[in-house]
Amino acid sequence: MINVTQSFLPPIEQYVKILEKSWNKKWITNRGELILELEEKLKHFLGINFITITTNGTLPLQIAIKALNLSGEIITTPFSYIASSSVISWENCTPVYVDIDPEYLTIDESKIEEQISSKTTAILATHVFGNPCNVIEIEKIAKKHNIKVIYDAAHCFGVKYNGESIFNFGDISTCSFHATKIFHTGEGGCIITKDKELHEKSFYLHNFGHNGSEDFYGIGINAKTSELQAALGLAVFNHLDAIFYGRKKIVETYDRWLDSTRIKNLKIRENTEWNYHYYPVIFDSEETLLHIKQILNKEDIFPRRYFYPSLNTIKYLNGKKMPISESISKRILCLPLYAELQTETAEKIAKLINKNLL
Numbered sequence: 001m002i003n004v005t006q007s008f009l010p011p012i013e014q015y016v017k018i019l020e021k022s023w024n025k026k027w028i029t030n031r032g033e034l035i036l037e038l039e040e041k042l043k044h045f046l047g048i049n050f051i052t053i054t055t056n057g058t059l060p061l062q063i064a065i066k067a068l069n070l071s072g073e074i075i076t077t078p079f080s081y082i083a084s085s086s087v088i089s090w091e092n093c094t095p096v097y098v099d100i101d102p103e104y105l106t107i108d109e110s111k112i113e114e115q116i117s118s119k120t121t122a123i124l125a126t127h128v129f130g131n132p133c134n135v136i137e138i139e140k141i142a143k144k145h146n147i148k149v150i151y152d153a154a155h156c157f158g159v160k161y162n163g164e165s166i167f168n169f170g171d172i173s174t175c176s177f178h179a180t181k182i183f184h185t186g187e188g189g190c191i192i193t194k195d196k197e198l199h200e201k202s203f204y205l206h207n208f209g210h211n212g213s214e215d216f217y218g219i220g221i222n223a224k225t226s227e228l229q230a231a232l233g234l235a236v237f238n239h240l241d242a243i244f245y246g247r248k249k250i251v252e253t254y255d256r257w258l259d260s261t262r263i264k265n266l267k268i269r270e271n272t273e274w275n276y277h278y279y280p281v282i283f284d285s286e287e288t289l290l291h292i293k294q295i296l297n298k299e300d301i302f303p304r305r306y307f308y309p310s311l312n313t314i315k316y317l318n319g320k321k322m323p324i325s326e327s328i329s330k331r332i333l334c335l336p337l338y339a340e341l342q343t344e345t346a347e348k349i350a351k352l353i354n355k356n357l358l
């Protein structure tokens with residue numbers, strides 16, 4: 001069976017060897033040696049100032065909303081994973097949707113200002129499939145209206161924009177280290193900011209609000225991760241070159257074989273060093289998508305409709321109509337892409353798609 005993704009797992013001996021360090025100390029969570037080592041390695045590798053590793057990529061979004069004291073309305077994108085909208089509602093704020101750019105698939109910055117009201121406190125945007133939002137324009141808008149910017153950068157491990165880590169844009173960026181992401185710890189994530197005060201605040205928020213063992217700065221949650229996950233992260237970290245290289249080869253294979261006159265690809269923003277995280281294809285109709293999906297499923301190949309549905313159409317999120325996001329959500333399919341996928345398989349998938357387009 002070929003799935004849309006497959007977790008990269010290092011040889012188990014490598015994982016066990018790293019894990020032995022915490023085993024021998026009998027210290028398996030509460031920011032042990034391994035989590036600290038992983039944070040240092042990631043800071044260096046990514047080119048960022050501050051990071052707090054967390055137990056998943058969703059709690060950091062909630063912590064970001066808390067750390068920035070947001071309330072009222074938060075402008076967001078309908079073309080994202082459910083987490084980037086549900087956290088807004090969960091934190092008692094209202095998501096206000098702005099449609100997406102049809103080429104880049106990120107929030108359309110030219111439509112943001114018309115949605116800003118006296119209640120708007122922030123923009124929470126997603127860098128889609130590792131493709132950066134127009135961070136420069138969004139920063140200008142945020143400064144002009146004195147509102148905050150959070151980026152859901154769950155797809156952005158290793159992405160650079162204008163030569164700099166994409167995580168360095170906005171007030172806070174979050175990432176996911178879920179098993180389906182490029183770099184993973186099974187379940188995991190992180191919160192990143194350039195601002196020392198925001199880092200300190202989000203750090204105590206992720207650890208019950210603790211100030212030392214006997215005092216508290218304020219309300220907090222538990223978003224810590226364990227040494228077991230950190231050990232997996234350290235083991236995966238040692239293979240990053242091979243992971244990026246393997247993915248790049250598959251992307252190049254799809255690019256070479258897919259009929260680009262009849263299938264639309266994601267347009268990567270200029271000046272981006274991309275990470276080959278997803279391979280979305282956009283068909284001319286939902287009918288074609290469903291047909292292709294069925295053909296591939298018959299061959300035991302399972303691409304995924306992602307992102308689908310457009311979040312503004314989910315009842316409890318109360319969004320207005322978003323024609324571009326709704327149209328693309330219905331026609332976009334992410335093809336299998338992972339480091340260990342064979343190029344022959346990608347070639348076969350591309351040919352099956354070309355042959356069966358309606």
Ligand SMILES: *Cc1c(COP(=O)(O)O)cnc(C)c1O
Pocket residue numbers: 056057058059080081083084126152154155176177178188189
């Ligand atoms: C994976 C993902 C998340 C959630 O991350 P978890 O680690 O699963 O909590 C949030 N937003 C986007 C865009 C994602 O792809």
